[in-house]
Amino acid sequence: RPDDPTLLNNYGFLLADRSERLEDAYRMIKKAHELRPEASFIKDSYGWILFRKGKLDEALKYLLEADSASPNAETSEHIGDVYLAKHDRDKAVEWWRKSVEQNPERVAVKEKLQQH
Numbered sequence: 001r002p003d004d005p006t007l008l009n010n011y012g013f014l015l016a017d018r019s020e021r022l023e024d025a026y027r028m029i030k031k032a033h034e035l036r037p038e039a040s041f042i043k044d045s046y047g048w049i050l051f052r053k054g055k056l057d058e059a060l061k062y063l064l065e066a067d068s069a070s071p072n073a074e075t076s077e078h079i080g081d082v083y084l085a086k087h088d089r090d091k092a093v094e095w096w097r098k099s100v101e102q103n104p105e106r107v108a109v110k111e112k113l114q115q116h
Helices: 004-020 022-035 040-052 056-069 073-085 090-101 106-116
Strands: none
Touching: 004 022, 004 040, 022 040, 040 056, 040 073, 056 073, 073 090, 073 106, 090 106
């Protein structure tokens, strides 16, 4: 289903998060975003792949848009990760705390908070 934005997004995110196939992931998520630009979960993925590609300012733009439309623990974590990469530890911690408040079961985020 090459034109299914949800499938493209989910597979692209999996590749972006768990592999080094960033260009494949980018193409899939970009197409998903073109097909459903209003979908906050796709904006989150698009921001995440941009982050993985080192495009921090652009990544932050999409992640903040996703958070504004539909706040959730995963997007908050991603925003925190971008801020840390931008060397803004205080903002990173702020967003990771928000992530844990949204979902106290986020063990990986709690570990990030302990490290920073």
